Amino acid sequence: MRVAVLGAGAIGAYVGASLHRAGVEVSLIARGAHLRALRESGVRVISPRGDFAAHPHATDDPREVGPVDYVFLGLKANQYAGAGPLLEPLLHHSTALIAAQNGIPWWYFHGVPGPYEGRRIEAVDPGGAVSAVMPPERAIGCVVYAATEIAEPGVIRHLEGTRLSIGEPDGTVSDRCRAFADAMIAGGLKCPVEANLRNDIWVKLMGNIAFNPISALARATMAAICRHENTRRLVVEMMRETLDVADALGVHPDVSIERRLAGAERTGEHKTSTLQDLEKGKPLELDAILTAVVELADLTGVAVPTLRVVDALADLLNAHVTATAAPAPVAVPGGAR
Numbered sequence: 132m133r134v135a136v137l138g139a140g141a142i143g144a145y146v147g148a149s150l151h152r153a154g155v156e157v158s159l160i161a162r163g164a165h166l167r168a169l170r171e172s173g174v175r176v177i178s179p180r181g182d183f184a185a186h187p188h189a190t191d192d193p194r195e196v197g198p199v200d201y202v203f204l205g206l207k208a209n210q211y212a213g214a215g216p217l218l219e220p221l222l223h224h225s226t227a228l229i230a231a232q233n234g235i236p237w238w239y240f241h242g243v244p245g246p247y248e249g250r251r252i253e254a255v256d257p258g259g260a261v262s263a264v265m266p267p268e269r270a271i272g273c274v275v276y277a278a279t280e281i282a283e284p285g286v287i288r289h290l291e292g293t294r295l296s297i298g299e300p301d302g303t304v305s306d307r308c309r310a311f312a313d314a315m316i317a318g319g320l321k322c323p324v325e326a327n328l329r330n331d332i333w334v335k336l337m338g339n340i341a342f343n344p345i346s347a348l349a350r351a352t353m354a355a356i357c358r359h360e361n362t363r364r365l366v367v368e369m370m371r372e373t374l375d376v377a378d379a380l381g382v383h384p385d386v387s388i389e390r391r392l393a394g395a396e397r398t399g400e401h402k403t404s405t406l407q408d409l410e411k412g413k414p415l416e417l418d419a420i421l422t423a424v425v426e427l428a429d430l431t432g433v434a435v436p437t438l439r440v441v442d443a444l445a446d447l448l449n450a451h452v453t454a455t456a457a458p459a460p461v462a463v464p465g466g467a468r
């Protein structure tokens with residue numbers, strides 16, 4: 132099995148290192164100081180479950196890698212539309228794409244019978260730009276419950292959780308899912324193949340949709356948001372509206388708001404990835420996490436006044452961050468070394 136990790140950052144390098152120690156042929160695609168460290172010393176994972184190291188091939192040029200069986204996408208979702216030149220050299224006729232993203236994926240209505248089958252969600256697939264480079268037929272869904280961060284270039288701090296649930300958009304338990312899950316499990320991760328991954332998507336989303344934008348707007352940790360009475364109430368309201376949208380789409384997440392809130396509270400003084408991006412001056416990954424759900428509410432006729440207000444505020448904040456962000460290194464394969 133050949134796997135390329137495109138965007139081998141916090142989650143990508145963790146998954147790539149885990150697969151490599153299971154004997155999978157892995158290539159990490161990264162850039163900058165992190166790439167230099169990966170090339171020189173490999174990935175070092177610091178984890179409460181035991182530290183480990185792995186030294187897979189690392190490059191910024193996917194042409195060096197060539198076609199693989201699986202591409203694990205560790206880029207931020209707002210980078211997918213521009214990922215065409217990076218992806219193209221990695222694809223053969225049946226290469227599968229597994230995206231680590233939080234929120235609603237670009238393939239959401241692919242393979243799901245019903246009134247919305249094949250429908251494009253503008254917030255996550257603007258003008259079809261994402262499905263043009265990542266055809267939904269290639270997608271294997273993924274919901275990441277693990278939490279990791281880049282402690283320093285080449286070093287991944289694993290905070291909690293080892294589960295990455297995967298599943299086919301049409302709910303079948305395919306050979307390609309089983310083979311990938313077996314490799315992940317051999318690498319020390321949990322990787323159940325779910326027949327109804329959309330349930331997992333909404334369970335995870337209930338946390339992200341509330342905590343990620345509020346944390347950025349209020350510059351607050353998860354625990355602080357839970358402690359403060361008004362933001363705690365806001366979280367509950369956002370989760371309730373989110374469940375209404377899921378419900379209207381025929382998905383009934385099997386977790387109560389109280390349990391989801393308690394789980395988030397246990398995360399403690401943790402800065403969400405959105406707050407971390409804000410502090411680094413990086414664009415916020417909220418289209419998939421929040422804007423897409425407002426779009427789905429409009430589609431299904433569900434009232435989401437609270438989500439709408441928070442989306443407007445977060446959108447304005449993001450516009451400001453994006454306008455003032457340092458230009459990202461150009462995404463040209465083989466460009467910056």
Ligand SMILES: NC(=O)C1=CN([C@@H]2O[C@H](COP(=O)(O)OP(=O)(O)OC[C@H]3O[C@@H](n4cnc5c(N)ncnc54)[C@H](OP(=O)(O)O)[C@@H]3O)[C@@H](O)[C@H]2O)C=CC1
Nearest residue numbers: 138140141142161162205207208231232233275278279462
């Ligand atoms: N980390 C986590 O615990 C979790 C993450 N996720 C999801 O996983 C995805 C990735 O998140 P995360 O790993 O935290 O993010 P990171 O920013 O740590 O990883 C993304 C990596 O991709 C690199 N990259 C971006 N563009 C290119 C390019 N053109 N060529 C090579 N490398 C590139 C980035 O480099 P640079 O820094 O230079 O831009 C960075 O190292 C997100 O969608 C997130 O929502 C989901 C659940 C948990």
Ligand SMILES: CC(C)(CO)C(=O)C(=O)O
Nearest residue numbers: 338339342402403404405
């Ligand atoms: C907030 C958290 C930890 C889970 O809801 C997360 O997934 C993120 O930081 O993006």
